[in-house]
Amino acid sequence: MTLELTRCTYRYRRGRQPVLQDFDYALPDGLSILLGPNGAGKSTLLKLAASVTSPQRGSVHLDGIPAGTRQYRQDVAWMPQDITPMPGLTAREYVAYIGWLKGMNRPDAWKRARQALVQVDLADRMNERSDRLSGGQLRRVGVAGALVHGARVLLLDEPTAGLDPYQRRVFRDMLAGLTGDIRVLLSTHDVADLAEEADHVTVVYDGRIIHHGDTRSFLALTPPGTAEGRAAEGAYTALLRNSGARA
Numbered sequence: 001m002t003l004e005l006t007r008c009t010y011r012y013r014r015g016r017q018p019v020l021q022d023f024d025y026a027l028p029d030g031l032s033i034l035l036g037p038n039g040a041g042k043s044t045l046l047k048l049a050a051s052v053t054s055p056q057r058g059s060v061h062l063d064g065i066p067a068g069t070r071q072y073r074q075d076v077a078w079m080p081q082d083i084t085p086m087p088g089l090t091a092r093e094y095v096a097y098i099g100w101l102k103g104m105n106r107p108d109a110w111k112r113a114r115q116a117l118v119q120v121d122l123a124d125r126m127n128e129r130s131d132r133l134s135g136g137q138l139r140r141v142g143v144a145g146a147l148v149h150g151a152r153v154l155l156l157d158e159p160t161a162g163l164d165p166y167q168r169r170v171f172r173d174m175l176a177g178l179t180g181d182i183r184v185l186l187s188t189h190d191v192a193d194l195a196e197e198a199d200h201v202t203v204v205y206d207g208r209i210i211h212h213g214d215t216r217s218f219l220a221l222t223p224p225g226t227a228e229g230r231a232a233e234g235a236y237t238a239l240l241r242n243s244g245a246r247a
């Protein structure tokens with residue numbers, strides 16, 4: 001299974017510099033992390049992969065299925081940075097509603113919503129109104145929204161931003177526990193977030209990929225003498241410095 005962006009060019013406004021130009025990317029197996037400074041193009045990459053927006057040039061496919069098709073939207077789920085509750089809907093109704101929007105029939109969506117919420121460890125909050133959930137719980141509801149319709153790819157835009165350390169840990173453990181064929185691409189600013197769970201790391205700077213490889217090859221870039229526990233941060237900083245990023 002492969003989600004691929006091929007020679008994609010995207011600009012937000014006509015006449016502006018493209019944010020991504022002739023951009024190639026292939027999503028690896030397992031859990032991949034997308035790193036990069038503010039404005040590097042991470043959210044834009046995720047939105048193209050999610051088929052929320054389309055490139056002006058180039059193409060996006062999952063196993064040959066073009067982005068924008070109904071099948072692609074069923075297979076690929078996206079959680080934006082600013083996931084919001086749906087006032088009046090419980091967690092289970094929220095997840096079932098996503099399933100229904102993705103083409104499931106109501107009884108199936110309702111049944112699967114329960115299973116998906118158990119998978120993200122929210123069995124006990126199922127009947128809680130979504131606007132009463134904490135930020136971390138709401139993001140787990142968002143992940144359940146991908147699981148409910150059996151998405152094969154899950155794209156998460158900064159899902160741990162603003163969470164306290166405990167909620168962040170719970171979210172990461174939940175992601176690590178997702179089994180099966182689902183591939184996850186997660187953007188984050190929190191470099192330390194990746195070290196334990198990620199299988200792959202991609203670093204984007206100024207619309208270009210400056211590193212794409214497994215976590216081990218990323219950590220191998222850590223400069224000698226880096227303090228213990230700061231290997232990922234060291235590797236990331238070294239990559240950006242070598243790419244000409246200014247402090």
Ligand SMILES: Nc1ncnc2c1ncn2[C@@H]1O[C@H](COP(=O)(O)OP(=O)(O)OP(=O)(O)O)[C@@H](O)[C@H]1O
Binds near residue numbers: 012013036042044045
């Ligand atoms: N809706 C928009 N209209 C115009 N320009 C935009 C829009 N969204 C993003 N941009 C610009 O595109 C570039 C890439 O933004 P993008 O959000 O993809 O970066 P990012 O790596 O996700 O950044 P951050 O980590 O701050 O979220 C930035 O220069 C940004 O200002």
